[in-house]
Amino acid sequence: MPAAGDPFAQAFLAGLSPAQAEVARRAMALLADGAASALGVLGVMVSCARRPHTVSPDALRLRYGRLFSVDVPADLSGPGVTTRPVPPRRRRGRRRARRG
Numbered sequence: 001m002p003a004a005g006d007p008f009a010q011a012f013l014a015g016l017s018p019a020q021a022e023v024a025r026r027a028m029a030l031l032a033d034g035a036a037s038a039l040g041v042l043g044v045m046v047s048c049a050r051r052p053h054t055v056s057p058d059a060l061r062l063r064y065g066r067l068f069s070v071d072v073p074a075d076l077s078g079p080g081v082t083t084r085p086v087p088p089r090r091r092r093g094r095r096r097a098r099r100g
Contacts, residue, residue: 055080 013021047065054061060072 044065051063058074060077063069
């Protein structure tokens with residue numbers, strides 16, 4: 001909510017009735033809260049994409065972004081099953097055609 005001495009808020013709310021001004025203040029607060037929530041969800045999505053689960057010969061590491069990481073020893077986990085082939089990593093950027 002805007003501060004009482006905020007000149008922008010005072011100029012914006014000057015022509016409104018008290019009831020309309022209160023509705024406008026609440027709408028601005030909801031808009032700011034929604035923007036912050038969307039940014040937080042986007043951050044979790046990016047961190048989950050950048051830090052995926054990993055498998056090594058001795059352990060399975062389960063991750064939830066930067067928030068959670070647990071190592072499960074290989075002898076406690078069951079046999080692995082590949083449900084879809086993992087494509088090889090591509091080079092980043094475009095390849096340029098050679099001109100001869």
